Amino acid sequence: MISPTATVDPNAERKRAKIRLLFAVVILLQPVQYLVASRFGEPYPAFMMPGFSGTMTDRDGTVRLTNVKCKVDFRDGRVEWLSANDLLAQAPDSYRMSIMFHMFSLPPASGAEWQPPAFEARLFPGLAFARARQAQQELDPETKEWLKTRMETLYPSRKVEAVTFVWYEIIFSANQTSPEAADRPIGKREVRFQ
């Protein structure tokens, strides 16, 4: 116990004040983090853990899950089906659905493509181009080329004519552990090769 008359080392006290300030800054960063995440998307680095938000459940207990599969059409008329796990096998499995959503989700309903403002494109090119790509009706040539190369790796002896990303819902009735017989289609994005 420090007696009221005990002398306090001013250097130690200054150091303690700085440490208290550091704690205050860390606490104040928390609402800033929330604000940035809700307004612009999740920052990195951030003191955040995965939210697993949402229940994916209707009021009647039906669970609806969005999924995608890839239909591969070959020149000889045959068809094969690929999962996101097969297509993006190089990436860790936790990345695969995020990449599928970002790169191969449905083209926007409105025909107009989004062009980033010049200022945004110059200052935050990564963010601006990622947003512009998501608004494209057609896949950009670089992604198309990657997809073609990937098909050649997966099917070295066959010619691929088109890849169609089929988005659908898997539906589980309340308390059912097997999905309903038919998936509900949401839409598709087709990529044709020359």
Added chain:
Amino acid sequence: MTANLRGLDHFIFEEYRAPKAGLGIYRLLFSTYVLTYLPKHLWVSTFPNSFFDPPIGLTMFFAGFPGAYFFPLVNGLAILAAVCMLFGYRTRVASISFALLLFSCDAWGYSLGKIVHRDITLVFVPILMQFAGWGDTYSLDSRRRGGRFEEEERSADWPLALLALIVGMAMMTAALPKVTSGWLDPHAHAVRAHILSNVFVSGHANWFAEQMLRIRSGVFWKLCDYGTVSIEASFLLTVVRRRALRIVCAVACLFHLAITLTMQIAFVGNILAYAAVADWSVVESRVGGVLRMWNRILNKMSAPVIVGAGAALAFAYLRFGNPVQLPQQWDPLGTSICLLSALVAGGFLVGSVRDFASNRVKRGISFFRYS
């Protein structure tokens, strides 16, 4: 100073004081784990720039991924830093370098539209722990300075308190979105839906998930939802009392084991962060022989040998791969760590309950004796 401020000062400067020997042991465990975890993100170079989708942060100022040499270079340096951290050679520089290298590697690795949250702890733990003095025992630094650090038995006080606060706040960011998105709704079974998604969308079907999904009791699933939110929120609510936080961390280890078994997501980064608040000095007496052997190894070590070993390990990992990183969907190492942590946590919880019960009995006896 008011009572509130005194309480705050106690939390910052007293509550999380720990024996330095324990922090040294924690450094050995942490460094050993990161050497099983690196290299990472080497696969990013297989994707073209059109896949670039950065988060808000460092990489949003760029238009694409760095060159092909970036990831091997950063990983190589991080492995070298981790080896220095393990042996406690220039621990302060090694810890900060490791954290910054891992941060830059992750910043680019998370620029494909996905952030792996559980790894952020591996960035901020070394930064804080070097302030706490985790390099002051079982390290080459302490040998080089003639054991001068070891004279001061207790750690710097505040870094562990700050780490506990950060973990508490981070866990609250997991609890709040659940609360606001229907997890507390009595009609929704969020855990069940997420397991279904993990099985049918992510393709993580396994025996444990199947058994879990066979349970049809709505009460069970609702308890899972409430339990998850409660555990995640409890961290911040108990952060000012180390003993209470340790109990929450122990319960969370059991929770993470359940997630690992059913969803195949091993939150090893979290477990390592929780391990920082444990008192590892109690292990000293049980594995004294191993630690004495470690000290004998340190006596024979020199700076060039450690740097050379780090460089050789970096080369081997980058050339041939890390032998414990098995190309399997089920992460055997992560699962084993979660299982081990759950066993330790279970033992700790049983001990805590026993202590609590025996204290109550003693109090009862003294009450009857003196009343």
